[in-house]
Amino acid sequence: MKKLVSLLLLQFFALTAFSQAPDTTTFEKKARYRIGRIRDNTIRAITPADFRNAFKAITDLAVKRAPYLTMKELRAGQADTAQVVNINDGVRSGTFIYSPTSNAADDSAMVIRHGNRRYIRQYEYVRxxxxxxxxxxxxxxxxxxxxxxxxxxxxxxxxxxxxxxxxxxxxxxxxxxxxxxxxxxxxxxxxxxxxxxxxxxxxxxxxxxxxxxxxxxxxxxxxxxxxxxxxxxxxxxxxxxxxxxxxxxxxxxxxxxxxxxxxxxxxxxxxxxxxxxxxxxxxxxxxxxxxxxxxxxxxxxxxxxxxxxxxxxxxxxxxxxxxxxxxxxxxxxxxxxxxxxxxxxxxxxxxxxxxxxxxxxxxxxxxxxxxxxxxxxxIYADGGLIRSxxxxxxxxxxxxxxxNTVGYRHRTATGFNSNEFPDYAQPSSETAGNPPFLIVSSLSAPNKLPATDVLNTLRILRGGATSPQTIRIQASSNASETAFIKTNGRYTELGSSYANSGTDQTVLRLDVPNAVSKSARIFGDLRVDTELEFGVSTDAFTNVNRIGITSLSGQNAGQGLGFSRVANSQSGVDFITTVRRAATDPTSNAAYLGQFWLNTSSGKYFVSTSVGSVSPSDDWKPMQTQVTLGGSASLNFPSTVAGGYADLTIAVTGAVEGDYVFTGAPNRTQGEGYTAFVSAPDVVTVRYHNGTAGTIDPTAFNFRIRVQK
The missing domain is CATH 2.160.20 (Pectate Lyase C-like)
Structure with missing residues (x-):
């Protein structure tokens, strides 16, 4: 009996030792094994557990065709032959698809590799x-x-x-x-x-x-x-x-x-x-x-x-x-x-x-x-909300x-001067607000403007057939009381509707040459052709009716140009002021009040305050004339950083603070400049400004200074 049992055990161990166990290492192989066990069973009766195991294996296989794995599991080959893999790995989660053509390296982010199989992340964006x-x-x-x-x-x-x-x-x-x-x-x-x-x-x-x-x-x-x-x-x-x-x-x-x-x-x-x-x-x-x-x-x-x-x-x-x-x-x-x-x-x-x-x-x-x-x-002299x-x-x-803001609404930077870019202060009251403003340099202003301040030339273009073009200024709450400037290119009219029930009345009309007789004309210089009339005899212009330029002769010859006057039935001849010149101070009586005398030697002017004095010189009083002072020096300014300035001085005897100062300075590059001012009695300070983006060492130059009293 013992020999029989021993023989059966040896046979069992031999069979288990040398028989091949079923391969269920992947979901696909496990499903095939479970289904084959039911289909090919000839040894024993099929149990409900066999069906449950087979169904579970099929379900697992269906899910694992797009399996949920970690990157480590995918890299270890647990996706088997799945074409789509869902990575559940925290912030790196996402969907990866098998690519048979890719040879990209595994970067642990967008590409995961197992053997020769590479899975590529699908994405609309990356993190x-x-x-x-x-x-x-x-x-x-x-x-x-x-x-x-x-x-x-x-x-x-x-x-x-x-x-x-x-x-x-x-x-x-x-x-x-x-x-x-x-x-x-x-x-x-x-x-x-x-x-x-x-x-x-x-x-x-x-x-x-x-x-x-x-x-x-x-x-x-x-x-x-x-x-x-x-x-x-x-x-x-x-x-x-x-x-x-x-x-x-x-x-x-x-x-x-x-x-x-x-x-x-x-x-x-x-x-x-x-x-x-x-x-x-x-x-x-x-x-x-x-x-x-x-x-x-x-x-x-x-x-x-x-x-x-x-x-x-x-x-x-x-x-x-x-x-x-x-x-x-x-x-x-x-x-x-x-x-x-x-x-x-x-x-x-x-x-x-x-x-x-x-x-x-x-x-x-x-x-x-x-x-x-x-x-x-x-402390900024050129501070402003907008600085040019x-x-x-x-x-x-x-x-x-x-x-609570310091400075102008618009301010030109120190060293930049332009008629088109004026300084523009803010109102004294912060609650008043600031209206818009427009600064135009070389381009025309827009055809239509909002309520705004225009700080330069404004061009109004013709739109359609309307002529003349008109600028109308309403200066009061009454819309019918306006002033206007009107032009069609041939003439320009200035007038107002004030106190005229809203009806325009031209006050001044300027014509081009030969357009209309007896009209004021401006072309280049101001010129009066024939006569200049202020109103007519029924108007209120009773003090002056007519001014005519006359050519004086006879007893008035040599006294200079004059004009004839007809006013309130009065007539006579007045003289336009003349200047007498000599190399000395006045030595003869004045011809009329307001006449001038120029000493061409000293440069002094005199004006007549009386006529016919016993001593001819008593007719004349000296006039105050401008005095010009000068000086020069060679100045070598130090190296100056971007945005900085440097000062040097020149002695000008007689100069005082407040005098006008003009300087002859070298030509500099854009952003550089020189200014000059009287900083103390007899002392003029020349200031070099470096408005560029880098440090500059100006070359020495012989500066000439003129001070106008």
Whole structure:
């Protein structure tokens, strides 16, 4: 019996040791085994458990044809022959599809490989987390962010986290960086990108800013950039958005706490900036601004069709811990707009800045609405809401609201003088508001203007068949009481409807030559042809009826030109004042009151105050004449930084403060200039201004000074 049992056990162990167990290592093989067990069973009866196991294997296979795996499981081959795999792996989750043609490397983000099988992520956008970003406010995520940008060439979406960076984000053509919002500083509610302490670099740059050339289709949206400025030791442009063209933009972006310029744009066109908030920038360089447009663009280049809406620039400091809102000395500069073809700003507010908006050599600047609060510096002689550093062709500024702000509405920079760009003060009352104003240099003004101040030549163009063209000025609440200037090109009329029941009455009409006789004519010089009449005999002009230029002869010969007078039946001849010249003071009696005598030797003038004095010299009194003083010296000004000035002096005996000073100075490049003034008795100060972007060492020059008393 024992031998039989031993024989059976040996047979069992032999069968189990050398028989092949079923292969159920994959869902597909397990399903085949379970179905085959039912189909091919000839040993025993089929049980309900067999059906349940087979059904479960089939269900598992159906699900695992698009299985839910981790990246590790997919890389280990658990997808078997599945064509679609769903990765359930936290922030890296997504759908991957088998690609039989791909030979891409496994990057643990967009491509997963098992043997020769490669699975490619399906996506409409990518996240930095796919490439290893953490967004915990501690880990440096810059490598992952730049990998996402380099891979995508489309939308890169950020979560509501704080992403720390220690190097610039390298924006690429066709990429949009999209966050969840910029207004909320709570990490769980917004996308915040934070510059690591001591990084001392830009936060973001474009290909042009990196020297790779201009490109297109780039956008920032819904992101809060924090420059951590107090923990940086060197100033850099935070968002260097240069060389962007064609449908590029910045939308819902908050840039704060930067060390240096917050946003620099330029060298491109077709840029849309909407809902931009710049706050708490540290601008220690007095030549830089929180927002700069085309700062480094040089003449004769012009760039930019730029549209801006809802721009807020506040608390720009010139030191780490300044209080620019309440302390003028702590304020840094706001915004520079330079060499732009056309820029349209719908609404801009500035608060706590020194230089508000500076303009330089633009074609067209339109600002629809602007406000400023706690801005400017009293020490700036050329401070203003809008400051023109030099000529821009058209500057159209809409209504302004200024509160606790120092400076003019418009001010020309020191060293820039232009009739077309006058200084324009703000009202003394802050509650009065400021009406729009338009400054035009070399281009014609628009055909239709709003209620605005025009500070230069205005051209009104003919529209349709209406002639003459009329400018009508209503100076009272009564619309029928107006003054007018009317012209059809051949004549010009000036008149008024005042006290004439709204009917126009011409007061003065100027004709071109030979158009109408007995009319005032102006062509080049003022000329009176034949006679000049004031009214007719029935008018109120009774004191003077007629003035005629006569050629004097007879007893009046040699006394000079005169005029005949007919007034209230009186007649006579008066003389037009003449000047007698001699090399001495007066030696003969005056011919009439008001006659002049010029001593050609001394240059002194005399005027007659009486006629026929016993002593001829008693007819004359000396006149005060202008005295001109002069001096010269060779001046060698020191090297002067950008935006700075240097003073040297020249002695001019007799000069006092308030005298007019004229200087013969060398010709300088654009942005440089010299001014001169009497700074103390007998001392004239010559000031060199460097309005350029760099340091200049002027060459020595022999300056000539003239002082007019």
């Amino acid at each position: 930095p987390e796919y490439f290893g970003a953490v967004g915990d406010g501690v880990t440096d995520d810059i490598v992952a962010i730049n990998k996402a940008i380099a891979f995508q060439k489309g939308d890169v979406k950020f979560s509501s986290k704080t992403y720390v960076i220690g190097a610039p984000i390298r924006l690429q053509r066709g990429v949009r960086l999209i966050g969840t919002g910029n207004r909320e500083t709570i990490a769980s509610r917004s996308t915040r990108i934070f510059l690591k302490a001591g990084s001392n670099c830009e936060m973001l740059n474009t290909p042009f800013a990196r020297g790779e050339g201009a490109t297109h289709y780039m956008e920032l949206q819904g992101i809060y950039f924090d420059g951590n400025g107090v923990n940086q030791t060197a100033a850099n442009v935070a968002i260097n958005f240069q060389g962007v063209w064609v449908t590029s933009g910045i939308k819902d972006v908050f840039i704060a706490n930067t060390k240096g310029t917050s946003l620099a744009i330029g060298n491109g066109s077709d840029l849309h900036v909407e809902n931009l908030w710049v706050s708490n920038a540290i601008i220690e360089d007095s030549t830089r601004y929180a927002v700069e447009v085309n700062k480094d663009v040089a003449s004769p280049n012009l760039f930019g069709l730029i549209y801006m809406e809802d721009i807020y620039i506040e608390n720009i400091k010139n030191k780490n811990y300044g209080d620019p809102r309440n302390t003028q000395a702590d304020r840094g500069n706001g915004m520079l707009i330079k060499r732009v073809n056309t820029i349209n700003i719908m609404d801009v507010h500035l608060e706590g800045v020194a230089r508000m908006i500076d303009l330089s050599a633009n074609d067209v600047v339109n600002i629809v609405k602007i406000s400023a609060s706690h801005c400017g510096k009293a 550093l030099n000529e821009s062709k058209i500057v159209n500024i809409g209504p302004q609201r200024l509160y």
